[in-house]
Amino acid sequence: MTECRRWAAPLVWLALLLAACLGMAQLEGVFRWIEPDSRQVIYARADFLTLLGRHLSVVSVAAVLAILVGVGAAIAVTRERGRDFLPLVSQLASMGQTFPPVAVLALAVPVLGFGTLPIIVALLLYGLLPIVRNTLAGILGIDPAVREAARGMGMNGGQILRQVELPLAAPVILAGIRTSVTINIATAAIGATVGASNLGDPIISGIVNGNTAYVVQGALLIGLLAISVDSLFSRLQPASMR
Template sequence: MGWAGIGRLVVFALLVAFLTMPDAFAFVFEPLTENNAPAIYNQGSLWSLTVSHLTIVFGAGLASTVLAVALGIFVTRPSGLEFLPLSRSLVNIGQTFPPIAVLAVAVPLVGFGEAPTFIALFLYGLLPIFENTLGGLTQVPPLTLDAARGMGMGPTRRLFSVELPLALPVILAGIRLSIIINLGTATIGSTVAAKGLGEVIIAGLQSNNLAFVLQGGLVVALLAVLIHGLMGGIERFALRRLGGERGGALA
């Protein structure tokens, strides 16, 4: 394990310790408080808020992945090529409208809570996954596809045995980008009563307590670093496995 891996383990241990025993870190945040304000967020459990935050981010990420990958596959098939402009327009909706605007539209339809936040994150996360799926599938070498046809593979088998495995590292990079973006974006969900780390930040802003603001922002930032590292490791593993399979095929 390299220094980067050791550093991530240390960060993970500190984050877990802070979330499970936040009062032990009060001395770090006390200089940021005024008028005997609490140094540690005391209006809820930091651990449960973090779990809620991650649940909605990964839930929306899973939904975005399913739709974006399916669309990417569809528009790279001969029968779906003509739908590429329409598909691009659909996945661009989340990036065209700010998440706060999506929340404003969604709240009258589905009410307050996690539902409007889920919708905003789902729409916001589509574009990077779709574009990477599209890029990964269209970059599969034609000679490889010709070889698969020569081996008697039909379209479905080529897709799942050749195209998707070759495109997987690129698709994973899109999923990683989508998740990291939405980790920060999810904090706005607290404006519509969704449980998450944005609740800590908003409480700090309302009470002029910088300690709360720093706690919420710091936890989100550390989660982003850890998840970025974890998903980057999965991408590297997929690349190494892909390289090994290519080497085995050439041998």
């Protein structure tokens, strides 16, 4: 029973998200009130459930790449041979998030073309900072005495990393991944400007056509998706890290 209550919030938010995707047309009266002069107030160029799937796909691919690159780089610079590169990796990760995603798209489109690839690159760069910082904080924050105890038990460097450092740092690393993914769920909407179809489509279409109802629909679904995913991560983290 306790376990069911633990997952109740993510399931409720997910149910609301799916209900909004499937039943948006039923809210036409509400959106007609928002945009009374528009001939059409429900975005119909693509199915909302399809747009949700595309949005999740782009964010998921970018998140996996950011985790592999961010955690891998942070681990590398915490080893004896890579410590000299620790400031460089931290600075590069910081630059990736301070560089506007729109600027990344503007530079990437001439090279990569229109579609999902430019937005994946932008999300990858934008999502690295929280992952790198938290991985570094988690690993460097481990008490040196713990490592010494592991060496005293006969563990080598790889065993210490896999069996001691990563398990102890996992809650902090997961918090960084949570921040990265949640931010990128909202940021992914700009992919609609370069042909990457996702939940940003209604927002961009609404801005171009002056239809506030479209903008609200896209923003509502993205907000529900972000809350659903964040709620899921909160249940995966230990209580002390929430």
